[in-house]
Amino acid sequence: MAPTALKKDTTKKRLIIFGVLTASLILVSIFAIPLCPYDPYLQDLSNAKAPPSAMHLLGTDRFGRDLFSRVLAGSHTSILSTLLLVAIITIIGTAVGLLAGWWGGKIDVILMRLSDVFLAFPGLVFALAVAGVLGGGLHNAVAALAAISWPKYARIARSQTAAIQKTPFLAAARISGNSNARLILFHVLPNIIGPILVTSMLDIGTMMMELAGLSFLGLGAKPPAAEWGSMVSDGRSMLSDSPWIPFSPGFAILLSVMIFNMLGDTIRDYADPKHARR
Amino acid sequence: MKKICLALLLFVFTLGELSGCASGRPPASGDKTSQKTLTIGDTTFNPENAEPDVNPHNDYAGWACIRYGVGETLVHYSDTMEVEPWLAKEWENVDEKTWKITLQDGVRFHSGRTMDAEAVKQCLEHLIEVHDRAPNDLMIDTMEANGQTLLITTKEPRPALLNYLGDPYGCIIDVDAGFDDGIVAGTGPYIALECESGDHLKLTKNTDYWNGTPQIDSLIIRTITDGDTLSAALQAGEIDAAYGMAYESYPLFENEDYVFSKIATSRAFFCWMNYESPVVSDPAVRKAIAMGIDKQSFVDTLLDGNGYPGKGAFPDSFSFGGDQVETEEYDPQGAMQVLEEAGWTDEDGDGIREKEGQTLSLKWLTYPSRQELPLLAEAAAATLKEIGMDVDIQVSADHNTIVEDPKAWDVYASAQVNAPTGDPEYFFSVCCLDSSSKNKGHFHSDKLETLEKKMAVEFNPAKRSDLAVQMQQAILDDHGYVFCSFLQMSQIAKANVKGYTAHASDYYQVTADLDIE
Numbered sequence: 001m002a003p004t005a006l007k008k009d010t011t012k013k014r015l016i017i018f019g020v021l022t023a024s025l026i027l028v029s030i031f032a033i034p035l036c037p038y039d040p041y042l043q044d045l046s047n048a049k050a051p052p053s054a055m056h057l058l059g060t061d062r063f064g065r066d067l068f069s070r071v072l073a074g075s076h077t078s079i080l081s082t083l084l085l086v087a088i089i090t091i092i093g094t095a096v097g098l099l100a101g102w103w104g105g106k107i108d109v110i111l112m113r114l115s116d117v118f119l120a121f122p123g124l125v126f127a128l129a130v131a132g133v134l135g136g137g138l139h140n141a142v143a144a145l146a147a148i149s150w151p152k153y154a155r156i157a158r159s160q161t162a163a164i165q166k167t168p169f170l171a172a173a174r175i176s177g178n179s180n181a182r183l184i185l186f187h188v189l190p191n192i193i194g195p196i197l198v199t200s201m202l203d204i205g206t207m208m209m210e211l212a213g214l215s216f217l218g219l220g221a222k223p224p225a226a227e228w229g230s231m232v233s234d235g236r237s238m239l240s241d242s243p244w245i246p247f248s249p250g251f252a253i254l255l256s257v258m259i260f261n262m263l264g265d266t267i268r269d270y271a272d273p274k275h276a277r278r
Numbered sequence: 279m280k281k282i283c284l285a286l287l288l289f290v291f292t293l294g295e296l297s298g299c300a301s302g303r304p305p306a307s308g309d310k311t312s313q314k315t316l317t318i319g320d321t322t323f324n325p326e327n328a329e330p331d332v333n334p335h336n337d338y339a340g341w342a343c344i345r346y347g348v349g350e351t352l353v354h355y356s357d358t359m360e361v362e363p364w365l366a367k368e369w370e371n372v373d374e375k376t377w378k379i380t381l382q383d384g385v386r387f388h389s390g391r392t393m394d395a396e397a398v399k400q401c402l403e404h405l406i407e408v409h410d411r412a413p414n415d416l417m418i419d420t421m422e423a424n425g426q427t428l429l430i431t432t433k434e435p436r437p438a439l440l441n442y443l444g445d446p447y448g449c450i451i452d453v454d455a456g457f458d459d460g461i462v463a464g465t466g467p468y469i470a471l472e473c474e475s476g477d478h479l480k481l482t483k484n485t486d487y488w489n490g491t492p493q494i495d496s497l498i499i500r501t502i503t504d505g506d507t508l509s510a511a512l513q514a515g516e517i518d519a520a521y522g523m524a525y526e527s528y529p530l531f532e533n534e535d536y537v538f539s540k541i542a543t544s545r546a547f548f549c550w551m552n553y554e555s556p557v558v559s560d561p562a563v564r565k566a567i568a569m570g571i572d573k574q575s576f577v578d579t580l581l582d583g584n585g586y587p588g589k590g591a592f593p594d595s596f597s598f599g600g601d602q603v604e605t606e607e608y609d610p611q612g613a614m615q616v617l618e619e620a621g622w623t624d625e626d627g628d629g630i631r632e633k634e635g636q637t638l639s640l641k642w643l644t645y646p647s648r649q650e651l652p653l654l655a656e657a658a659a660a661t662l663k664e665i666g667m668d669v670d671i672q673v674s675a676d677h678n679t680i681v682e683d684p685k686a687w688d689v690y691a692s693a694q695v696n697a698p699t700g701d702p703e704y705f706f707s708v709c710c711l712d713s714s715s716k717n718k719g720h721f722h723s724d725k726l727e728t729l730e731k732k733m734a735v736e737f738n739p740a741k742r743s744d745l746a747v748q749m750q751q752a753i754l755d756d757h758g759y760v761f762c763s764f765l766q767m768s769q770i771a772k773a774n775v776k777g778y779t780a781h782a783s784d785y786y787q788v789t790a791d792l793d794i795e
Contacts, residue, residue, distance in 0.1 A: 043660035045575035062526075062580065063656060136672070218646075223671055224656050237506045237526050 011269045018263040025256055028072070029079035036069035040226045049242045059244040061235065063224075067248045073226040074249060079256060081142055082208040088146045089207075090200040093153020098184055098192075100154065101161025112158065115151035123148050124210060131219040138227065141220035145210055149203070153196060160192035198271055202264035205257040212253050228253045313495040316775065316794045318346075318787075319502040319511050321522030324476040326503075326647050326675045331460020331473050333451075335408050339460065340446030346479060346499050347492070347788035348388075349449025349464030352379065352398070353440050355783045358595070359544075359700030361440050365393065365450055365465060367426075374435040374737070375419075381426040385488045388470075389455035389463035395423035397452060404453045410715050411708060415442040437737040441699035446785055467492035467790040476501050481788075490790030497788065505649050512536075512770065518794060519771035519778050521787065524649050525582045531770050538768050541780040542586065544593055544697040545765040547650050549658075550709075551758050552719040554684035556636060562620030563638065563667075564757035567689065568606040569613035570662045577763050580653045584768065588761030590750040591696045591705050595782070598702050598746035605754045605761075613665045624666055631666035639668040643687035645677040651691055654762055658691075681718045690719065693765070695784055702746030703733050710753055721758040 028035065038056075044064035052059040058067035100111040118126075130144035164170060165188075173187050214220040215229030223230065228249040235246030323329050323342050332348050334340030343349040354364035365385060370378045385393040399421045406413045417436050422429040432439060442448065455463035461470045467490065468481040479499040483492035500517060502508045505524030511517045513530060523531070531538070549567070551558045558564060573587040592599030606612075622631040622638055631638040642659065644651040652673045659669035672680070672687070680686050696705040709716050710723075711730055726749055733745045753759050769787070771778040777791030 041660065041663070043657065045572070045579040045657070048579045062653075063660065064579075218673070223652065223673070224659055237509075237524050241526065241529055 011266060014262075014266045015270050018259060018266050021259045022263045025075070025079065025259055026083070029075040032072045032076035036066075036072050038066035038069045040065060040069040040073035041224055042066075049238070049245070051242070052244055058248040059242070061231075061245050062238065062242075067244065070226040070231060071228070071248050071252050074228045074231060075252065075256070077138065077221060077225065077227045078208065078212065078229070078253070081138055082204060082211055085142045085145055085149075085207050085211065086200050086204050088142070089149040089203075090153055090196065092146070093150035094157045094189075094193075094196055096150065097154040097157025097159075098161055098188065101158040101165070102180070102184060102188070104162075108158070111154065115154045118148055118151045121148065124213065127210065127214060128217070128219065131214055136219055136222050138215070138221045138225070141211060141214040144214070144219075145207060149207070152203075153199065156196055156199060157192060160195065161188055164188055164191055194271055198264070198268045201267050202261070204264065205261040208253070208257050208260065314493055314794055315496045315498070316494045316519070316792070317498040317500060317517045318778075319500050319508050319517035319520045321501075321503055321505065321508060321649075322647055323479070323499060323501045324503060324647070326476075326645070326678075328678065330475045332470050332479065333457050333460045333462050334447050334449035335405050335451075335457075336460065337410070338446070340449050341785065342479070342499075343449045343451075343462065343464060344446045344466075344785045345787040346470075346481060346497070347466040347468035347790075347792075348462065348470050348481070349446075349451055350466050351444045351446070351448045352381075352450065353444040355444055355700055355781075355785070357541075357782055359697065359782055361444060361700065364444075365398075366443075369440060371737075372429075374735075375432050377430045377432075377439060379428045379430065381428065382488065383426060385465050386486055387452040387455065387463045387465055388484060389452045391452050391454070391463075393450065393465055395426055395428040398428055398450055399423040400453050401450050402448075405447060409447055412442075412445075412447050414707065414713065414715070415445070415704070435735045435737070437735070437742065438699065438701040438703050441701035442704070445699050445704075468494075468497055468788060487790060492790045493793040497792075503647055512772075515772075518775050519769065521769050522649070523768065523770050525580075525584050528582065528584075528768070528770075535773050536770055537773055537775070537778075538770055539778060539780040540766055540768045541782050542593060542595055543695065543765050543767045543782055543784050544596070544599075545693055545695045545767065545784060546588055546591065546593075547585075547648070547654055547691065547693050547762045547765070548588065548591075549760040549762065550690040550692065550719045551721070551760075552684055552688050552690070553722070553758075554720055555688040557638060557640060558688045560620060560622075561757065562616050562622065565606065566613040566616050566665060566667070567640075567662065568757045568760045569609045569616065570665045570667065571658045571760060571762060572608045572661050573762050574608065576654060576657050580657055581650060581763065584766045585650075585763045586766070588763050590747075590754060591759070591761055592702065592746070592750070593764040596697060596702070598743040598750070599697075602747045603750045603754055606757075608661075610661065610665050617666060622666070629663070629666065630668045637668065638666060639670060640688040641686065642669050642671050642689045642691065643677055643680055644671070644673055644691040645675055646673050647675065648693040650763075650765070651693060654691055658762075684718070684720065691762075698783060698785070700783075702742065702749070703730075706730055706733070706749055710749075710758070719758070721753070721756075723752050723756055723758070726752045 047060055048062050048064040050056055050060040056066050061067055096111055100108040126148045127144045130147055131141050134140035170187055173183055212229030215227050216233040221227030221230045231249035232246050238245045328338035329342045331339050332343040334343045334349055350365050352366035353361045356362050365382055366379045367382050368380045372378050417433045418430055419433045420431045449464055452463040460473050467484050467487045469484050470481050472480040481497040483494055508520050508523060509527035512520045551564050553559050577585045577587050586593055589605050590603035594600030617631055622633045624631045642655050644655050646652055655671045659671055662669050681690050708714055710721055712722055729745055729749045736742050767780050769778055769780045774795040776793040
């Protein structure tokens with residue numbers, strides 16, 4: 001009994017640490033624009049490619065724009081669009097899975113085969129194709145990634161719903177005269193949401209990478225928008241003579257993906273004692 | 279014992295592998311008995327740049343044809359862009375409309391056919407039949423072939439005919455040899471063997487070449503659109519020479535292992551205004567754009583000094599270029615005043631001006647294969663925003679299609695060699711007249727049309743030069759085009775590559791002089 005309690009305790013500590021880190025990351029991204037010391041789009045060609053200094057903490061890019069401000073402004077774009085993306089796929093995927101699992105039959109077959117179609121493509125390649133057809137822009141990149149990422153959630157929600165349908169408590173609820181909508185919202189959803197939330201937490205890091213990846217390839221944020229992926233792409237040719245230009249946004253991606261992934265792992269461990277083995 | 283045997287066996291295998299590697303390596307290129315191989319990386323040899331193959335009768339593919347030593351034209355340009363003999367030995371203006379051209383003797387096409395007047399006539403006839411720009415440029419009425427003498431009669435007096443015949447589309451090829459896979463039989467020092475559009479071109483030396491001895495047995499042109507990949511390829515030795523290197527990569531090659539060949543060209547980075555656009559059709563907006571782009575800083579900082587700020591359509595090196603014309607200087611305050619006076623004001627305080635419900639927002643179309651263009655777009659977007667214009671940048675490889683739709687863009691920034699024939703008329707006839715094939719912004723000026731009529735029949739070079747200045751001034755006064763900068767072109771090669779020299783025309787890259795030691 002004692003070791004398990006101890007593990008639970010360290011997990012709790014980790015949860016608090018990463019929870020605080022994530023919260024501050026999200027807070028920074030929300031209030032990024034007023035926090036910027038300079039206008040992230042203000043060009044000053046006379047001060048281009050300046051190395052990090054007290055004036056410009058992370059230096060300036062080739063247009064003389066302050067990189068610290070751009071990385072901050074980029075967090076606004078990158079983190080918020082990632083969270084939006086994950087929210088979209090979680091809601092759509094769960095809704096589809098619930099419907100399929102609850103009604104079964106033809107609806108189940110149609111919805112699940114549809115999700116099979118999406119799962120059959122290699123993810124990023126399909127996103128590239130969708131973003132290519134829709135054209136550049138961050139909104140289109142989010143739409144493209146959303147289009148390919150929801151089936152995973154539909155699968156989880158469906159299997160959980162199907163399993164729960166056979167439980168006595170649901171039969172009792174049904175006999176008590178609850179409507180279908182009420183049953184789904186108040187009895188099924190609260191019981192299946194755990195694994196779905198854990199999955200979505202774990203997905204944030206991945207989605208952030210994929211979004212940055214699309215921008216890196218020129219299919220996401222358009223210039224001059226401050227977005228980490230496109231900033232790395234812009235700066236990569238200057239890696240040899242002004243390394244701070246690609247390094248700053250690159251490090252920002254690394255840091256936030258790590259924090260989100262750690263938080264996701266910790267939540268998984270915390271929610272499911274079976275995983276807490278380390 | 280077993281272990282020792284195994285170890286010995288492994289050792290022997292390893293030695294075998296290593297010696298195998300050694301013998302498998304390509305022999306040093308300096309070895310006289312060996313085949314000489316040279317690979318050039320090029321960012322622009324692709325369909326996106328209208329250079330899908332080496333068939334000069336196809337769009338701008340003539341550039342590839344002449345650059346890589348496949349084709350040659352009747353006349354050659356000197357370093358100062360004067361016309362000099364090439365496949366044509368001499369020429370004579372019989373009267374205003376008649377030209378007598380005498381061809382070189384002993385020139386043979388890659389197909390083995392002898393180049394005579396009949397072959398040239400056949401080639402030019404095919405060119406006029408299939409090409410979009412050539413018929414209007416050349417205005418050839420009839421041709422008469424007689425041995426090595428070709429008599430050309432034009433529909434109207436055509437003072438710049440010879441200049442136009444030096445355009446890459448004028449590469450003389452054997453039409454009978456066909457155009458399979460975009461490969462043609464020219465007369466140049468190298469024979470095209472294999473062409474995969476947008477990927478590579480394989481050539482071999484023409485042992486029967488009339489004007490020197492080509493040295494390279496196997497010449498490969500690789501299309502590498504991405505600047506970083508190009509610089510990595512040259513560093514890694516995958517390619518021996520590079521065309522179109524990104525400026526920020528220059529420091530990597532500024533050492534004794536590489537040589538630069540630099541030259542000023544008439545390649546201009548400039549903006550086309552769309553007269554169909556509800557915003558840009560306002561003269562005040564066009565004027566403000568002309569005043570709102572900081573050309574000097576663009577050249578100094580973003581091009582690292584590898585260029586010259588532009589005023590008119592032609593650079594300083596031409597008698598009709600440089601400071602001969604007047605245009606707006608960078609003046610954000612003045613630009614704001616111009617917009618203010620025209621009624622463009624920022625009512626809602628978002629920093630962007632409006633007028634009668636129309637927001638001052640520009641769709642700026644450009645493309646990535648010329649690395650300077652996306653930089654120009656971003657730099658201009660920042661300075662134009664300061665005067666209250668919102669710029670929405672679209673960098674698309676598909677620009678040639680998008681530009682056809684007048685609703686899809688307001689400003690189109692492109693890179694183009696404005697005096698490829700050394701003569702000023704080319705730029706106006708291709709870009710600015712009602713009849714121009716590339717006038718996608720539907721620019722029109724009565725004054726320009728009148729001047730062009732004079733230019734078309736003017737034989738005196740000094741007067742043509744005067745007219746060119748007036749014509750530039752006409753388009754600049756209307757702010758129909760904004761010329762931002764001219765390119766200083768650099769070709770970079772490994773130090774053991776000889777004769778890889780940049781030419782002011784940007785045409786001649788591979789010549790019989792090219793060699794590797």
